[in-house]
Amino acid sequence: MSIFEYNGSALVAMVGKNCFAIASDRRLGVQLQTIATDFQRIYKIHENLFIGLSGLATDAQTLYQRLVFRHKLYQLREERNMKPETFASLVSAILYEKRFGPYFCQPVIAGLGDDNKPFICTMDSIGAKELAKDFVVAGTASESLYGACEAMFKPDMEAEELFETLSQALLSSVDRDCLSGWGGHVYVV
Amino acid sequence: MECVFGLVGKGFALVVADTSAVHSILLHKTNEDKIMVLDSHKLMGASGEAGDRAQFTEYIQKNVALYQFRNGIPLTTAAAANFTRGELATALRKNPYSVNILLAGYDKETGPSLYYIDYISTLHKVDKAAFGYGSYFSLSMMDRHYHCDMSLEEAVDLVDKCIIEIRSRLVIAPPNFVIKIVDQDGAREHAWRESIKDAPISAA
Numbered sequence: 001m002s003i004f005e006y007n008g009s010a011l012v013a014m015v016g017k018n019c020f021a022i023a024s025d026r027r028l029g030v031q032l033q034t035i036a037t038d039f040q041r042i043y044k045i046h047e048n049l050f051i052g053l054s055g056l057a058t059d060a061q062t063l064y065q066r067l068v069f070r071h072k073l074y075q076l077r078e079e080r081n082m083k084p085e086t087f088a089s090l091v092s093a094i095l096y097e098k099r100f101g102p103y104f105c106q107p108v109i110a111g112l113g114d115d116n117k118p119f120i121c122t123m124d125s126i127g128a129k130e131l132a133k134d135f136v137v138a139g140t141a142s143e144s145l146y147g148a149c150e151a152m153f154k155p156d157m158e159a160e161e162l163f164e165t166l167s168q169a170l171l172s173s174v175d176r177d178c179l180s181g182w183g184g185h186v187y188v189v
Numbered sequence: 190m191e192c193v194f195g196l197v198g199k200g201f202a203l204v205v206a207d208t209s210a211v212h213s214i215l216l217h218k219t220n221e222d223k224i225m226v227l228d229s230h231k232l233m234g235a236s237g238e239a240g241d242r243a244q245f246t247e248y249i250q251k252n253v254a255l256y257q258f259r260n261g262i263p264l265t266t267a268a269a270a271n272f273t274r275g276e277l278a279t280a281l282r283k284n285p286y287s288v289n290i291l292l293a294g295y296d297k298e299t300g301p302s303l304y305y306i307d308y309i310s311t312l313h314k315v316d317k318a319a320f321g322y323g324s325y326f327s328l329s330m331m332d333r334h335y336h337c338d339m340s341l342e343e344a345v346d347l348v349d350k351c352i353i354e355i356r357s358r359l360v361i362a363p364p365n366f367v368i369k370i371v372d373q374d375g376a377r378e379h380a381w382r383e384s385i386k387d388a389p390i391s392a393a
Contacts (some may be wrong), residue, residue: 002367030307035305036315039313056309057307058307058310058312062310
């Protein structure tokens, strides 16, 4: 079994009209065994910036602690929050630092930039950014998620409709993946 | 195979571990204590490679004591869990420890808590957890019978159910178990469940 599939995860982020939504499943497993059904994969960096970390849970926790550290230092020095694009570049750089001994995580970053313009991106475990205008997915259920999101997505959805669409896409995809599921956490900004 | 499991009840947390010290096919002793008392209100049950288990839990115990000496107040359970996770995470890509840990503690402000820490330093706060082959039986038993705020009698009853399940269904089931409890009165041994007693050493 691949190291990325050790704990099981599903992450998805979508863009709406001046808003974004990011969702994850809640299962923490050790291969076939479920350890907990309330595991948090999405973390708030600041009011308008969230990062979800799929893949190996221990690396997700370590990476999150490093990112919060870097962001707090940035806040102290610059006296403002990081823009989502800047944060994405920071995550990419931190992941590439470990090019030959990587963190086994795939982050999904979602934030509101200037003028409330939503920003989403994902990257692989060594920091190759993938920007998208509609949705990004990561985790063991990513193939199902691609299909579900492609079918259900519409541009310029308002917050309530975006929440419904994202939830349905997540739940129907994780139902076909044995390593992720047990509910979902959805954040809409 | 080593069995460690634990659960949180009303105002207390229990950690149960088997007490066999095994090397390959040989059972050295049946009263090996695998649940270390970290400080007055914390328990750390560990399973994994024997040397790593003893050395790592002792290292954490001494560092928890050092913090109390330096700062005059004891660590909270959450802080101790995060410290343990940090040590495991730092060692993970250098010379990793093969120890799975269940850290139970009682804090005056937040009550009892139980933390699951994997050998690859995955940390999660849980109500019930188990490691080893015994986990296949004890987790299912706890899923069926566990509920929030169990009394001590109910919880020990559930623990006994899990032990019976392990003994009857695991092919190389450990003969003896120790149950330790942590509540507002502190961390202490609660009971043993023995089916084999070591023969007493006769005087020379």
